[in-house]
Amino acid sequence: MRKKVLSGTRPTGDLHIGHLIGALSNWVKLQEDYDAYYFVADIHSFTNNLSTDKKNYYYSIVKDMLAAGLDPERSTIFVQSEVPEHAELATYLSMATPLSWVERCPTFKDAIRDLKAKGVVTRDSRGQDSKAGDEVQENVVSVGLLSYPILMTSDIVLYDADFVPVGKDQMAHLEISREIVRRFNHLFGETFVEPEGLLTKFPLLLGPDRRKMSKSYGNCIALNDEADVINKKVMSMITDPEKIRKDDPGHPEICNVFTYHKIFGTPELDRISAECASGELGCVACKRNCAQTLSKILSEHQEKRNDLSDEEIRRILDRGREKAREAASAKMDKVKKNMGLII
Numbered sequence: 001m002r003k004k005v006l007s008g009t010r011p012t013g014d015l016h017i018g019h020l021i022g023a024l025s026n027w028v029k030l031q032e033d034y035d036a037y038y039f040v041a042d043i044h045s046f047t048n049n050l051s052t053d054k055k056n057y058y059y060s061i062v063k064d065m066l067a068a069g070l071d072p073e074r075s076t077i078f079v080q081s082e083v084p085e086h087a088e089l090a091t092y093l094s095m096a097t098p099l100s101w102v103e104r105c106p107t108f109k110d111a112i113r114d115l116k117a118k119g120v121v122t123r124d125s126r127g128q129d130s131k132a133g134d135e136v137q138e139n140v141v142s143v144g145l146l147s148y149p150i151l152m153t154s155d156i157v158l159y160d161a162d163f164v165p166v167g168k169d170q171m172a173h174l175e176i177s178r179e180i181v182r183r184f185n186h187l188f189g190e191t192f193v194e195p196e197g198l199l200t201k202f203p204l205l206l207g208p209d210r211r212k213m214s215k216s217y218g219n220c221i222a223l224n225d226e227a228d229v230i231n232k233k234v235m236s237m238i239t240d241p242e243k244i245r246k247d248d249p250g251h252p253e254i255c256n257v258f259t260y261h262k263i264f265g266t267p268e269l270d271r272i273s274a275e276c277a278s279g280e281l282g283c284v285a286c287k288r289n290c291a292q293t294l295s296k297i298l299s300e301h302q303e304k305r306n307d308l309s310d311e312e313i314r315r316i317l318d319r320g321r322e323k324a325r326e327a328a329s330a331k332m333d334k335v336k337k338n339m340g341l342i343i
Helices: 017-030 055-068 085-095 101-103 106-117 148-157 168-188 227-235 257-265 269-278 283-306 308-341
Strands: 006-010 035-040 074-079 163-166 196-199
Touching: 006 148, 017 035, 017 055, 017 163, 017 227, 017 257, 017 283, 035 055, 035 196, 035 308, 055 074, 055 283, 055 308, 074 308, 085 148, 085 308, 101 148, 101 168, 106 168, 148 163, 148 168, 163 168, 163 227, 168 308, 227 283, 257 269, 257 283
Parallel strands: 006 035, 006 163, 035 074, 163 196
Antiparallel strands: none
16 A cells, blocks of 8 residues: 555635645645645634635635646545544544643744734733743634644544655644654554654745745735736845846845746746846846746646636545545544544
8 A cells, every 4th residue: 555645725815836836746746656635724724814715715726736737536635624523533632632732833833923923912811921922812812723733633643644745844843743643542552653744845935025925925926816917026026135236246046036937947047047147137137037937837827727617626525525534434433442432
């Protein structure tokens, strides 16, 4: 039997080019060698976004998955909430997980830090400082946010996933899942496979403003952006801060636009680098070249995506749900038996 790999993405907005190079392209490669499970993590999306319009993105995200090259015959594609065993198993895992473990989760700390920056932080609920930083208002930080690592662990171990594709900075999240698995197996007997991180070197892709590309920052180039929108966003990009005038020598190694050229395979990369460094190539022309490359790539992606109907996506998700539930149900039988819940 092939090893299993699992990953998911939250339906909190349209996918952008960072998702394409950082996740989807990698998922496509992994399905060649692994039994792959990829899901729309809609339950996870409620940890910091309680809006109810997420279903508007379900079909859009799956269309992007397929347009990027995922094959539903080789990958199980499904929606998290349509497999209720995810939430059920998370409940059982929570009983065996110490509070201190989830409080130290980087996701929780980062969320607290973001909320603090937005000015919604109040005093510590216990009247003292905490390791995660200042506590925030009770109606802002939910139990779901705190228990995010438990649900994440449930997602992984429900299918006995051997590997989870992660960047080096995400290994701390996965290590909490590994600790939960070890503790559960110690308490109730060997039940779960201990997952390993499948380290992936994700290309560093910043937004046009040189900040991390994020929907919350509004600095994304979406996979469904039209050519004129792409051109406008690329032309607004911050370039080499030391290249003030058109004919000033540039430093492509620190320029965000040149990073895009490298990642997305703009032709004649060596020439662009040399002409930038000599001052022969100005930033405006360089940006136009970059916009053309992106527009061509996304146009081809959008053409594949537009060939997919909602009805076809629903059929794929239905098949994925049935396959996922078959595996999840078998695992839950073992969990309950080991916990003494089945008489």
